[in-house]
Amino acid sequence: MAFTLREHLLEAAPWQQLQLLLDACFPRPPRDVFERVVAASHRRQRLWLAQSPSGELLGMVMLSPHSKGGHLDNLAVAPAARGQGVGQALVQRLLVDTAGSTPAMVSLTTRIPEFFEPLGFQPCGNLNDGSTAMLVLLPQPNAHPAL
Secondary structure, three states: OOOEEEEEEEOOOOHHHHHHHHHHHOOOOOOOOHHHHHHHHOOEEEEEEEEEEOOOEEEEEEEEEOOOEEEEEEEEEOHHHHOOOHHHHHHHHHHHOOOOOOOOOEEEEOOOHHHHHHHHEEEEEEEEOHHHHHHEEEEEEHHOOOO
């Protein structure tokens, strides 16, 4: 499957398409994922999108930056695009783009830790809602393989 990856300004994001994607990716509670994403957009989050050559939105990932890296808030891949490397490519691009001139870290919570472990994330503990807290320490940028 062919797709492009690039960071988007939240102000220029295709919000209607994002709502459809998030509704398809999160059919179980919490059902207000889109509203949470919109509310969080005022925090200067970073957004990466995967789009097909025709412009179809295939996936997204967001990062809430902080002084030592950030927190991966949302990873969503359209059901028809799953299993084709879109999610992995989005997370890898986020990690490469987050790594600075000094080591950094990215945290996340997930219900699918087995997806993130091959990308370097290590489990840190479990939350009461059944999700797993994970963390990856990022080396300096020249230590990352080229994408």
